[in-house]
Amino acid sequence: MSTLYIDRRRLLQLGLSSGVLAALPFGCISLTQDDSTELLRFVSDAEGPLDPTRTGVLSAEAFDALSSLGRYVNQVWELEADMPLYVDRLRADLQFKTEEEPSYLTEYDSAVELFKLVEGSSADAEQTWTSLLFADFDAEDFAATKLGRARHFVFHELIAHQMPMSGAFRSFGLWNYRGHFGGSYSAPESYRRGGI
Amino acid sequence: MPSIIVVGSGVAGVTLARQLLESEGDYQVTVFEAGPEFKPGDYRIWLDQVMAEVDIYRRFIDDPRTDHEHFGLHGARLFMKGGTTNHWGGLTPRLKPEDFELKSRTGFGTDWPIGYDDMAPYYAKAEVLLGITGDSDNDDPPRYGAQYPFPPTDFTLGDELVIAALRSHDISYGHMSLARNGDRCITTGTCNYCPVNARYTALYDLAQLQDKFPEALTLKTESPVTKILMDGKNRARGVDYLDLQTGTSDSMEADVVVVSSGTVESAKLLLASANADWADGIGNDSGHVGRHLIGHPVMFAEGVRQGNPDKLDTELGFTSLISRHFDSPEYQPKGKMWFSGSVSANASLAGQVRSNVPRAAMDTSLASEMRISLGGEMEQFDSPENRVSLGSGTTRHGLPTTEIEVVVHDVNVRARQEHVDTFVEVLKTAGCAEDSIETGALDPDGAHASCTCRMSASDGAGVVTPDLQVHGTDNLYVCSNAVFASVGAANPTLTVSALAVRLAEHLARNHR
Numbered sequence: 001m002s003t004l005y006i007d008r009r010r011l012l013q014l015g016l017s018s019g020v021l022a023a024l025p026f027g028c029i030s031l032t033q034d035d036s037t038e039l040l041r042f043v044s045d046a047e048g049p050l051d052p053t054r055t056g057v058l059s060a061e062a063f064d065a066l067s068s069l070g071r072y073v074n075q076v077w078e079l080e081a082d083m084p085l086y087v088d089r090l091r092a093d094l095q096f097k098t099e100e101e102p103s104y105l106t107e108y109d110s111a112v113e114l115f116k117l118v119e120g121s122s123a124d125a126e127q128t129w130t131s132l133l134f135a136d137f138d139a140e141d142f143a144a145t146k147l148g149r150a151r152h153f154v155f156h157e158l159i160a161h162q163m164p165m166s167g168a169f170r171s172f173g174l175w176n177y178r179g180h181f182g183g184s185y186s187a188p189e190s191y192r193r194g195g196i
Numbered sequence: 197m198p199s200i201i202v203v204g205s206g207v208a209g210v211t212l213a214r215q216l217l218e219s220e221g222d223y224q225v226t227v228f229e230a231g232p233e234f235k236p237g238d239y240r241i242w243l244d245q246v247m248a249e250v251d252i253y254r255r256f257i258d259d260p261r262t263d264h265e266h267f268g269l270h271g272a273r274l275f276m277k278g279g280t281t282n283h284w285g286g287l288t289p290r291l292k293p294e295d296f297e298l299k300s301r302t303g304f305g306t307d308w309p310i311g312y313d314d315m316a317p318y319y320a321k322a323e324v325l326l327g328i329t330g331d332s333d334n335d336d337p338p339r340y341g342a343q344y345p346f347p348p349t350d351f352t353l354g355d356e357l358v359i360a361a362l363r364s365h366d367i368s369y370g371h372m373s374l375a376r377n378g379d380r381c382i383t384t385g386t387c388n389y390c391p392v393n394a395r396y397t398a399l400y401d402l403a404q405l406q407d408k409f410p411e412a413l414t415l416k417t418e419s420p421v422t423k424i425l426m427d428g429k430n431r432a433r434g435v436d437y438l439d440l441q442t443g444t445s446d447s448m449e450a451d452v453v454v455v456s457s458g459t460v461e462s463a464k465l466l467l468a469s470a471n472a473d474w475a476d477g478i479g480n481d482s483g484h485v486g487r488h489l490i491g492h493p494v495m496f497a498e499g500v501r502q503g504n505p506d507k508l509d510t511e512l513g514f515t516s517l518i519s520r521h522f523d524s525p526e527y528q529p530k531g532k533m534w535f536s537g538s539v540s541a542n543a544s545l546a547g548q549v550r551s552n553v554p555r556a557a558m559d560t561s562l563a564s565e566m567r568i569s570l571g572g573e574m575e576q577f578d579s580p581e582n583r584v585s586l587g588s589g590t591t592r593h594g595l596p597t598t599e600i601e602v603v604v605h606d607v608n609v610r611a612r613q614e615h616v617d618t619f620v621e622v623l624k625t626a627g628c629a630e631d632s633i634e635t636g637a638l639d640p641d642g643a644h645a646s647c648t649c650r651m652s653a654s655d656g657a658g659v660v661t662p663d664l665q666v667h668g669t670d671n672l673y674v675c676s677n678a679v680f681a682s683v684g685a686a687n688p689t690l691t692v693s694a695l696a697v698r699l700a701e702h703l704a705r706n707h708r
Binding site for chain 2: 076077096097100133153155156160161162163164168169172173174176177178179180181
């Protein structure tokens with residue numbers, strides 16, 4: 001037996017999922033030198049979203065670009081989610097993220113700029129998103145670059161949103177997932193009864 | 197119109213405020229909180245918790261500028277409206293009858309000057325106030341017919357695996373009692389910040405009181421109380437406090453002052469209020485203020501069981517199973533313990549997508565194994581060295597820094613290892629390979645800190661009376677875990693809530 005180091009928050013939430021498998025690259029990544037220069041441009045190492053007081057409405061064009069990430073993930077990972085329904089939910093939730101502080105509007109606009117940039121040198125949406133999500137750069141301070149921030153504040157958050165809100169977790173055989181609005185407490189249809 | 201100052205907006209202070217405001221006493225209540233405002237049940241805050249997967253409470257955690265601290269305060273407490281209930285687990289077991297007789301039964305610590313039966317009716321009231329789900333038919337400890345407001349959480353299929361192993365070892369189990377409103381909970385698994393205010397927080401409770409009693413209740417956030425003001429030795433006149441937003445200091449007078457700022461800060465405030473009549477701190481002529489500090493040592497074991505065809509996972513985000521088998525008179529001489537268990541899968545779906553794990557590999561991973569976890573908390577016995585005292589600096593919350601010295605008694609250390617060994621045997625029975633089992637233990641920290649202003653029948657043995665009145669004063673009270681004489685194995689929040697209800701009745705009788 002070995003020693004396990006834990007913290008108390010974990011004890012309070014016994015049994016949280018552990019670890020993530022090592023990355024297994026697949027898909028095609030194609031970026032031009034110009035793309036890479038812009039992707040790796042230093043922006044900021046601020047811990048929160050940039051311009052958090054700049055609130056406003058995300059443009060329809062920007063929303064279409066960001067919501068295409070959901071379609072990409074849904075297709076590549078065979079999530080079988082009801083995408084039109086999910087996109088409506090996403091639209092409503094991104095309104096909260098851009099119209100209330102701390103606003104993500106600037107981070108979203110910046111991420112959409114990258115999407116358009118890479119889209120121009122990609123064969124299709126799948127290649128665009130594969131490049132934006134998984135292209136591996138050995139860049140110093142990557143987290144503070146335009147792409148590093150877009151991954152952290154936009155792409156990764158959108159994927160975290162999609163799993164519970166679209167019901168995608170069900171395609172893996174799971175009955176509930178953190179962030180999913182399940183059944184009522186008195187009629188818990190969202191998880192399995194033990195039968196005891 | 198009696199005026200009451202309550203120092204601290206955690207569960208003790210807010211429960212007391214609610215009881216006073218809803219009584220016929222026509223009280224004017226002012227609640228001081230060192231930390232800032234926060235919004236309960238806010239969809240945007242909840243959305244950030246789900247999407248950004250960050251600790252939304254990181255700016256409210258304890259100041260790291262702590263002096264000589266051996267207790268793990270950092271991260272355990274929250275300085276904000278509603279206090280530490282904002283991130284608590286909601287576990288609400290009662291203490292058991294033998295917990296009130298620790299000294300008599302074991303020779304360790306001290307007895308409470310009140311017994312379980314004195315507390316039972318207040319436990320029942322607190323269970324209603326906190327909206328607790330639980331098994332009303334479980335009479336260990338005795339409920340005397342009291343009904344939880346909501347039925348218990350069903351056991352999950354994952355629980356069933358753990359339960360089968362417990363049965364093999366003749367270890368008893370039951371439903372966890374949880375401060376989780378059964379009419380509101382939507383099982384979203386984000387209990388750390390509930391979007392529908394189903395899990396009890398003093399934050400939401402206080403917000404409701406502010407709406408209901410806009411004239412009678414005043415909340416002063418970012419206003420740390422720095423000193424209790426006295427008229428002579430016996431009578432509290434009010435408090436000095438800072439306004440952190442303006443950087444100014446001010447004072448307020450009241451008929452009654454109640455210190456409800458947790459075990460560490462309550463003791464520190466009494467110590468910091470030393471004056472000509474109380475040279476070593478208010479209530480400290482006997483030297484007990486800050487002494488006897490204890491918490492809950494914890495232990496943990498986790499193993500891997502091959503195969504998970506039903507994709508069993510935590511699913512709920514909170515635990516529905518508890519065993520109080522070792523929280524019994526038989527185990528009291530070594531340190532009582534309760535524990536829980538759960539099953540989890542490698543179900544970090546978003547994380548795996550972000551890491552470009554192919555779908556087939558995710559499916560294989562989910563079905564290949566499950567992790568079975570057991571974790572518990574045990575009673576800590578008092579040691580002479582245990583104490584909290586004032587540091588030399590000032591925290592960002594405007595409070596004195598903290599010095600803490602706590603040791604875990606050898607008896608507890610040995611018992612903790614025995615409990616860990618039991619966990620390992622249970623996990624092996626549950627199907628975990630022995631070489632997959634990892635174990636761990638932690639010394640107590642600030643999460644369940646207790647006993648620094650313990651109650652006693654005589655003024656030489658403690659700090660407050662059984663009615664929570666500081667010995668030697670007329671109108672100064674402490675209402676927090678600090679007044680516990682011992683803490684047993686049970687999480688302390690329900691007990692301190694029950695004490696707050698009990699104190700409200702005392703104040704209604706004596707300070708109209």
